[in-house]
Amino acid sequence: MIDLVAAKAQARREGFARRKAAHADDPGTAAGVLSGFLAGYRGVPLSGYMPIRTEIDPRPAMSEAAAHGPVGIPVILGAGQPLKFARWEPDMPLVEGAFGALIPEDPDYFEPEILIVPLVAFDGQGGRLGYGGGFYDRTLEQLRARRGTLAIGFAYAAQEAAQLPLEPTDQTLDFIVTETEMIDLR
Secondary structure, eight states, X not given: OXXXXXXXXXXXXXXXXXXXXXXXXXXXXHHHXXXXXXXXXXXSOEEOOOOOTTOOOOHHHXXXXXXXXXXXXXXXXXXXXXXXXXXXXXXXXXXXXXXXXXXXXXXXXXXXXXXXXXXXXXOTTSOEEOSSSOHHHHHHHHHHHHSOOEEEEEOOGGGBOSOOOOOTTOOOOSEEEOSSOEEEOO
């Protein structure tokens, strides 16, 4: 287990470095690719995220999707708990939540069927490394136990790793959307 922890920590360091470099060169076109993908799911309840640090920004695609159906953002309730999703609309009042991510000032919770998921690194088999808190893994496991739920990793193409060290509890992605392509991993 210690080897897996060390391998994940190393993969995260490498992923953060690749993401930082890609973010510095970001032409801002990736949300257009994400919007193109989401056009096939108009009106389906979805959740995006409010970007922090050097995460790729899904907000333009979220704004477009909000014109067709419910869009939410994740709310962290506490360590070891799954995420909840609060309805989001462009220009609504937001406050700082856990880890500095913005959340609605007055949350109205709902359950999305599509999750746009931030990440540190991904691989071609649908593996995903996040920050290590397991929030999306717990949440996806819970949602998928109730009904089909799509997980769309949104990342810079440079965040791809040849292979990631994963555990059985790590939930896989169904799609990856980057600034250059959409990858179906199902």
